[in-house]
Amino acid sequence: MATQLEIARDGTISDEVRSVAKVENVDAALVRDELAGGRLVIPANKRHLTSGLVPVGIGRVLTTKVNANIGTSSVRSSVDAELEKMQAALDAGADAVMDLSTGGDLDTTREALLARCPVPFGTVPIYQVIENRGVEDIDAGIILETIEKQAEQGVDFFTIHAGVLSEHLALLENRVAGIVSRGGALLAKWMLHHNRQNPLYEMFDDLCDILAAYDVCFSLGDGLRPGAIADATDAAQIAELRTLGDLTARAQEKGCQVMVEGPGHVPFDQIQHNIEIEQEICSGAPFYVLGPLVTDIAPGYDHITSAIGGTVAAFYGASFLCYVTPREHLGLPDAADVRAGVIASKIAAHAADVARGLKGAAERDKRLSIARANLDWKTHLSESLDPQTAERMHSEVCQEINAQKAPADYCSMCGKAWCSVRINREIRKLSSSP
Numbered sequence: 044m045a046t047q048l049e050i051a052r053d054g055t056i057s058d059e060v061r062s063v064a065k066v067e068n069v070d071a072a073l074v075r076d077e078l079a080g081g082r083l084v085i086p087a088n089k090r091h092l093t094s095g096l097v098p099v100g101i102g103r104v105l106t107t108k109v110n111a112n113i114g115t116s117s118v119r120s121s122v123d124a125e126l127e128k129m130q131a132a133l134d135a136g137a138d139a140v141m142d143l144s145t146g147g148d149l150d151t152t153r154e155a156l157l158a159r160c161p162v163p164f165g166t167v168p169i170y171q172v173i174e175n176r177g178v179e180d181i182d183a184g185i186i187l188e189t190i191e192k193q194a195e196q197g198v199d200f201f202t203i204h205a206g207v208l209s210e211h212l213a214l215l216e217n218r219v220a221g222i223v224s225r226g227g228a229l230l231a232k233w234m235l236h237h238n239r240q241n242p243l244y245e246m247f248d249d250l251c252d253i254l255a256a257y258d259v260c261f262s263l264g265d266g267l268r269p270g271a272i273a274d275a276t277d278a279a280q281i282a283e284l285r286t287l288g289d290l291t292a293r294a295q296e297k298g299c300q301v302m303v304e305g306p307g308h309v310p311f312d313q314i315q316h317n318i319e320i321e322q323e324i325c326s327g328a329p330f331y332v333l334g335p336l337v338t339d340i341a342p343g344y345d346h347i348t349s350a351i352g353g354t355v356a357a358f359y360g361a362s363f364l365c366y367v368t369p370r371e372h373l374g375l376p377d378a379a380d381v382r383a384g385v386i387a388s389k390i391a392a393h394a395a396d397v398a399r400g401l402k403g404a405a406e407r408d409k410r411l412s413i414a415r416a417n418l419d420w421k422t423h424l425s426e427s428l429d430p431q432t433a434e435r436m437h438s439e440v441c442q443e444i445n446a447q448k449a450p451a452d453y454c455s456m457c458g459k460a461w462c463s464v465r466i467n468r469e470i471r472k473l474s475s476s477p
């Protein structure tokens with residue numbers, strides 16, 4: 044059973060490529076060619092494809108995609124709460140979902156989520172590898188068994204932190220925030236305890252065989268991503284990225300689809316450079332960025348700091364934005380946090396698509412602007428990125444100005460006499476009358 048990458052390399056247009064091209068309104072041959080060149084992925088586990096997955100494409104010729112992380116923790120774990128969060132993410136427009144659960148019964152939680160997930164579904168298998176055992180006790184057999192089990196369940200993409208090497212750890216000495224990736228930190232501890240190389244790196248060919256068998260897409264994890272803007276673009280981050288470049292080529296050689304994960308906390312002025320070096324080192328493999336957060340001082344508002352960074356990243360070359368919720372660094376997000384995070388990242392992704400001139404990206408903006416200029420509230424609200432919030436705010440205003448019965452030709456922002464939109468309509472009428 045060939046992977047999407049192998050099918051595309053053969054010159055064939057698969058059903059999944061055709062489906063992605065139709066949704067994105069682009070030529071299927073373009074999607075196939077980008078896929079064959081390793082610059083686009085369609086994370087679609089063969090198992091998940093038989094149980095309701097609608098294929099999604101991730102690459103520069105397509106719209107920028109948004110991922111929502113959900114999942115239990117050891118402090119709070121409820122399958123129902125995670126199902127609610129996943130639904131909130133999907134309702135808000137998430138293009139993919141990752142289950143980062145570390146608490147409760149991980150298999151049951153994943154199974155329940157996957158059964159109801161129509162978009163690509165990702166995990167970080169190393170989290171389950173250390174479930175109920177010390178990090179020192181893990182070995183190659185446990186890792187391979189866990190990864191195979193999750194692949195069999197239908198997971199579409201795996202974060203694999205194979206690029207953190209023992210020789211990189213010495214480069215962390217001057218960091219402010221050290222290793223902030225959970226996977227990266229666990230593997231560093233294992234390497235130091237056993238005085239050995241990263242097991243994921245050593246067994247990389249075996250991992251490729253499992254991922255290729257189910258067509259699970261690699262999301263090569265950045266275990267050494269900066270967790271403070273002071274650590275951005277440092278030697279450790281770049282050393283790991285170079286290893287990820289080598290692993291990208293090795294995995295693609297074995298027929299696997301590959302995305303590469305990126306930082307993290309990065310000042311605004313360093314984002315372009317970060318994107319460009321990833322594109323060069325990883326030969327254009329889709330870049331999946333975690334934010335980036337452009338400042339460290341906004342706990343409670345990190346969906347905004349990451350949306351600023353996400354817009355810049357997607358403008359310069361990232362294809363996939365991992366959302367950040369307002370509760371980042373403060374606690375496990377609830378459904379409302381998930382919703383706010385997805386909306387912020389959708390704004391970032393769309394703003395970048397408009398700015399890079401992606402065909403058709405600005406059409407919705409134009410439809411909304413025309414409706415706004417015509418005081419066509421119905422279209423104005425329905426075309427908005429978050430109609431639920433826009434409609435609630437508008438209906439509150441309608442009650443305030445007592446305009447429930449007839450549609451108002453102004454709102455409470457400026458009031459009737461000062462409403463420039465209404466005045467503009469009068470100007471147009473006056474200038475068109477003979």
Ligand code: SF4
Nearest residue numbers: 454456457462463464
């Ligand atoms: S009152 Fe002001 S904000 Fe409201 S519709 Fe008119 S111009 Fe726009």
